[in-house]
Amino acid sequence: MRVKDKSIIVTGSGGGIGEGIARRLAAEGARVIVNDINAELGEKVVAAIVKAGGTASFFAADVTQSDEVKALVDAAVQRYGRLDVMVSNAGWTHRNQPALEVSEDDFDKCYAINVKSIYLATIHTTPVFRSQGGGSFINIASTAGVRPRPGLTWYNGSKGAVITTSKSLAAELGPDNIRVNCVNPVFNPDTGLSAEFAGGPLDEDRKARFRASIPLGRFSTALDVANAVLYLASDEADFISGVCLEVDGARCV
Numbered sequence: 001m002r003v004k005d006k007s008i009i010v011t012g013s014g015g016g017i018g019e020g021i022a023r024r025l026a027a028e029g030a031r032v033i034v035n036d037i038n039a040e041l042g043e044k045v046v047a048a049i050v051k052a053g054g055t056a057s058f059f060a061a062d063v064t065q066s067d068e069v070k071a072l073v074d075a076a077v078q079r080y081g082r083l084d085v086m087v088s089n090a091g092w093t094h095r096n097q098p099a100l101e102v103s104e105d106d107f108d109k110c111y112a113i114n115v116k117s118i119y120l121a122t123i124h125t126t127p128v129f130r131s132q133g134g135g136s137f138i139n140i141a142s143t144a145g146v147r148p149r150p151g152l153t154w155y156n157g158s159k160g161a162v163i164t165t166s167k168s169l170a171a172e173l174g175p176d177n178i179r180v181n182c183v184n185p186v187f188n189p190d191t192g193l194s195a196e197f198a199g200g201p202l203d204e205d206r207k208a209r210f211r212a213s214i215p216l217g218r219f220s221t222a223l224d225v226a227n228a229v230l231y232l233a234s235d236e237a238d239f240i241s242g243v244c245l246e247v248d249g250a251r252c253v
C-alpha cells in the first residue's frame with residue numbers, strides 16, 4: 001500500500017482522469033475525498049471504491065468558489081483527521097477553434113476552472129499543511145502548457161499558468177515541507193473533454209493523425225496519469241518538488 005491512510009482530495013473526480021486517480025489512490029490505501037460539481041457521478045465513484053474495499057466519501061464543491069473550496073478542505077480534515085495531499089484535477093477547455101473566436105465568457109470559465117482553482121486550493125490548503133508540518137499539492141496541467149498547438153490557445157495558456165505557478169509555489173512553500181508538482185497528460189480520448197479538444201466528434205481519421213504525433217504510438221489513459229499521481233503522492237517522492245511530469249509517450253520531446 002503506497003499511500004496507506006493518507007487523506008487525499010481529488011477535485012473533479014466524478015469522471016474522466018480524476019476518477020482514475022481517485023480509484024488508484026484508494027486501491028493503494030488512501031482515504032479519498034471525491035469532489036465534483038456533479039454529485040450523481042461523484043457518488044458513483046465513491047460506491048465503486050467502497051465496493052472494491054477502499055475508503056472514500058463524496059463532497060460537492062465548485063473549485064472556482066472560495067467558500068466551497070474552504071468547505072471541501074475542512075471536510076477532509078473533519079472526516080479523516082488531516083489532509084495529506086490535494087490533487088487539483090478539475091479542468092475545462094473551450095472548443096478547439098481560432099483564438100479570436102473564443103468568447104469572453106469561455107475565456108473566463110477556462111481561467112476560473114483551470115487557474116483560479118489552483119489559487120483557491122493553495123489559499124485554503126496551505127494553512128492546514130503548515131499546521132501539520134507539511135503536505136503535497138499535485139496539479140493536473142497538460143502537455144498543452146508545454147507544447148502549445150493552434151486551436152486551444154487560451155486553454156494552453158491556462159495550463160502554462162498552472163505549470164509556472166506550481167514551480168513558483170514549490171520554491172516558496174518548500175521551507176514549510178510542502179511539495180508542489182504537476183502531471184502533464186497528453187490527449188485521452190475517453191474523457192468528457194476529448195471532443196472539445198479535438199474540435200468535433202472524434203473520427204478515426206482525426207485520432208490517427210493525433211496518435212501519429214506520439215512516439216509511443218498510443219493516447220494516454222486515466223491509469224497512466226493515476227500512476228504518476230500515485231508516485232508523487234507517496235513518500236517515495238519525498239524529495240521531488242517543482243517537477244512537471246509529462247505522461248505523454250514522448251509527445252513533448
Ligand SMILES: NC(=O)c1ccc[n+]([C@@H]2O[C@H](COP(=O)([O-])OP(=O)(O)OC[C@H]3O[C@@H](n4cnc5c(N)ncnc54)[C@H](O)[C@@H]3O)[C@@H](O)[C@H]2O)c1
Nearest residue numbers: 012014015016017037062063090091142185187188191192
Ligand atoms: N482529457 C485529456 O485529453 C486531457 C489531456 C491533458 C490534460 N487534461 C486535464 O485533465 C484534467 C481532467 O480532465 P478530464 O479530461 O478527465 O475531464 P472530464 O470533463 O472528463 O472530467 C472533469 C470533471 O471535473 C468536473 N468539474 C468541472 N468543473 C468543475 C468545477 N468547477 N468544480 C468541481 N468539479 C468540476 C466535471 O464535472 C468532471 O467530472 C483537466 O484538468 C484537464 O485539463 C485532460
